[in-house]
Amino acid sequence: MTRLPGPLTVNLADELALFRVGMAHLLGGLAETVTVRELAAFAELLRQLDEGPVADLVVCDLALIPRANEARQALRQALPPGRLVIMAVSDRPEDVRLAVSVGAAGFVLKTSEVPVIMGAIRLVLAGGTYVPARHLWETGERKRDRAERPCIVSVHEDETADPAARLTARQRHVLDLLAQGMSNKDIAKQLGLTEGTVKVHVTSILRKLKATSRLQAVIAALGSGAEKDNRR
Secondary structure, three states: OEEEEEEEEEEEOOOOOOHHHHHHHHOOOOOHHHHHHHEOOOOHHHHHHHOOOOOEEEEEEHOOOOOOHHHHHHHHOOOOOOOOOEEEEEOOOOHHHHHHOOOOOEEEOOOHHHHHHHHHHHHHHHHOOOOOOOOOOOOOOOOOOHHHHOOOOOOOOOOOHHHHHHHHHHHHHHHHHHHOOOOOOHHHHHHHHHHHHHHHHHHHHHHOOOOOOOOHHHHHHHHHHHHHHHHO
């Protein structure tokens, strides 16, 4: 796989030394020059982020992040936007919401195949976002079967309602593919649509979710659940 241009600096936070060694080896293949700072505790990560230098990417084990709101806020404030990838052994909806609440641009299971892990990291480095598609709809009280049902939206709809519920089944499918980093052209091919039709769907998705970018749209689909977790 083509290596990224220029040097790359990564903060890798995980309490397991063996995992850090394995991930450091994989991350070393991302660019010609890769510096991996291995950190074994949350306090070490915050200290590194505070003292610098600024990392191009932060990869952190979800289990390392304290559940207290203060800890989440400290991590979110210390991180430059779009540079955090959370890795976890569980993909429960509450785990994904926690990742979103600290500003993660990527959420990846540790049990994923190496190409999936590295593909997600490359996507985040390119300015995209990676969330397992099924978790776009498995947040809060939403269930997967709800994503398969069309939703008729009234122009007088309550603005406090769940924004994702305003999407049609087709728009939810398009958003699933956006979350996987697909371009409009790729989505059109996947769904058997014209690229122009996909653009219309994307524009409608951004409007309904009050988002200005694809990343914001994906995060908005998880946002209500993240806010609930932050209030606990």
